[in-house]
Amino acid sequence: MKQLDGLRETMRRDRVFNFVQKRQTMALPGTRPVHDGEVDVSHGPILYLEGVNVAFDGFKAINDLNLYIDDGELRCIIGPNGAGKTTMMDIITGKTRPDSGSVYFGQTMDLTQMSEHEIASAGIGRKFQKPTVFPHHTVFQNLELALQADKRVWPSLFFKLTGEQRDRIDEVLKIIHLDAERDLAAAQLSHGQKQWLEIGMLVVQNPRVLLVDEPIAGMTHQETERTAELLTSLAGKHSVVVVEHDMEFIRSIARKVTVLHEGHVLAEGSMDEVQRDPRVISVYLGE
Numbered sequence: 525m526k527q528l529d530g531l532r533e534t535m536r537r538d539r540v541f542n543f544v545q546k547r548q549t550m551a552l553p554g555t556r557p558v559h560d561g562e563v564d565v566s567h568g569p570i571l572y573l574e575g576v577n578v579a580f581d582g583f584k585a586i587n588d589l590n591l592y593i594d595d596g597e598l599r600c601i602i603g604p605n606g607a608g609k610t611t612m613m614d615i616i617t618g619k620t621r622p623d624s625g626s627v628y629f630g631q632t633m634d635l636t637q638m639s640e641h642e643i644a645s646a647g648i649g650r651k652f653q654k655p656t657v658f659p660h661h662t663v664f665q666n667l668e669l670a671l672q673a674d675k676r677v678w679p680s681l682f683f684k685l686t687g688e689q690r691d692r693i694d695e696v697l698k699i700i701h702l703d704a705e706r707d708l709a710a711a712q713l714s715h716g717q718k719q720w721l722e723i724g725m726l727v728v729q730n731p732r733v734l735l736v737d738e739p740i741a742g743m744t745h746q747e748t749e750r751t752a753e754l755l756t757s758l759a760g761k762h763s764v765v766v767v768e769h770d771m772e773f774i775r776s777i778a779r780k781v782t783v784l785h786e787g788h789v790l791a792e793g794s795m796d797e798v799q800r801d802p803r804v805i806s807v808y809l810g811e
């Protein structure tokens with residue numbers, strides 16, 4: 525019996541370990557906490573993309589792209605299918621290397637010279653579309669494991685959280701509206717709740733920048749509204765870049781909107797400004 529328990533424990537630890545490893549290789553914030561002040565935003569923007577070009581087999585997916593995200597801003601990126609929105613996120617996170625151009629995190633960190641893992645560790649978190657929560661662990665434990673992705677130790681639920689870490693998890697549970705579900709297994713959450721948990725697993729590591737690609741796909745109307753609230757509440761403390769096709773959703777959260785078309789910025793401004801822009805109407809909203 526004891527042997528069986530031991531085996532179960534080993535298998536469980538293996539699963540947890542694989543999970544944390546997977547999250548780390550998926551370029552989620554990694555090995556060290558990001559402290560305020562590490563990123564030099566003295567000139568305003570936290571992200572600079574300047575003159576960036578990327579071609580895939582001769583096809584220019586990103587074409588002289590200039591994009592500046594201010595510290596703490598919430599930026600919406602829209603654009604038709606194939607405009608280069610996801611590729612832009614791949615460039616920022618180091619998954620795709622530009623053929624030319626500059627990509628900087630603050631004034632000093634050249635993202636083109638950093639690995640995916642280094643970029644994540646430096647404080648750029650990316651929410652992938654498919655939730656990668658750990659289904660058999662509780663909501664609280666998922667956040668605990670995400671927090672431990674900061675440590676170069678064998679992740680374990682027997683790891684003793686400091687009071688400060690426990691407070692941080694409690695705070696994030698409230699931010700993502702899952703305080704009442706803290707002891708539920710993640711598998712029992714709705715699709716929307718799993719997405720929020722995944723966002724929480726990034727937020728608990730305190731990234732400076734959060735990149736979110738099509739966050740409301742598959743969500744109910746109510747979940748969509750909650751997600752809008754969540755993303756707007758994260759702005760200020762974090763810079764949040766949201767890519768989404770749903771115009772009603774974008775309108776509900778938009779401050780500054782960037783319209784991408786053929787890998788280039790076509791228009792930038794308030795939602796009303798870009799929707800009124802004849803170039804935007806002809807290539808995108810008029811479709």
Ligand SMILES: Nc1ncnc2c1ncn2[C@@H]1O[C@H](COP(=O)(O)OP(=O)(O)OP(=O)(O)O)[C@@H](O)[C@H]1O
Nearest residue numbers: 580581584585603604605606607608609610611612
């Ligand atoms: N790894 C790749 N190899 C070849 N072509 C690619 C690759 N990644 C993207 N592309 C191409 O680059 C273009 C931009 O793709 P991207 O996925 O960035 O667009 P998107 O704006 O995110 O579109 P969607 O709204 O459909 O998600 C597309 O034509 C796509 O087919």
Ligand SMILES: [Mg+2]
Nearest residue numbers: 609610611737
């Ligand atoms: Mg995309």
